[in-house]
Amino acid sequence: MNRRKFLNQFGAGALLTGLPFTTLSFKAHATNKVKNQILRFGLVADVHKDLIPDANQRLETFIDKSLNTEMDMVVQLGDFCMKDNKNKDFMDIWETFKGPKYHVLGNHDMDRNPKKKCWISGVCLKPIIPMI
Numbered sequence: 001m002n003r004r005k006f007l008n009q010f011g012a013g014a015l016l017t018g019l020p021f022t023t024l025s026f027k028a029h030a031t032n033k034v035k036n037q038i039l040r041f042g043l044v045a046d047v048h049k050d051l052i053p054d055a056n057q058r059l060e061t062f063i064d065k066s067l068n069t070e071m072d073m074v075v076q077l078g079d080f081c082m083k084d085n086k087n088k089d090f091m092d093i094w095e096t097f098k099g100p101k102y103h104v105l106g107n108h109d110m111d112r113n114p115k116k117k118c119w120i121s122g123v124c125l126k127p128i129i130p131m132i
Helices: 003-024 055-068 085-095
Strands: 041-044 073-076 101-103
Touching: 041 055, 055 073, 055 085
Parallel strands: 041 073, 073 101
Antiparallel strands: none
16 A cells, blocks of 8 residues: 555544544534523624724624624624724724623734734723733
8 A cells, every 4th residue: 555545544534533523522502501501702803994994884883783682792803903092983982892802913903013012001902811
């Protein structure tokens, strides 16, 4: 048996062996077994406040839908806005969601400031995990 044929057969066998256990281990909704509550969260990505003119309107739409559907938390996945005082109105829209809010910094969030400066007070993003 040549090397390529061996690796193909080995890979297929390994996949088929683990597949039934993997598919059985996931549920469609995350639930809390004690209270049997569903965790609902909203995700938004690539709003690009500093690059796309209708960013405020798109963020307002996201926040409104998150409030109307009673999300437990919201998470933005990067490329949100740069740390700049001109973005205060944009951050004010974000702050209208009163539940937990989390950020993942994207490359455009740090175009004008390094990562550590993005997390200092002012018009900034609150980190999903603290800086070490």
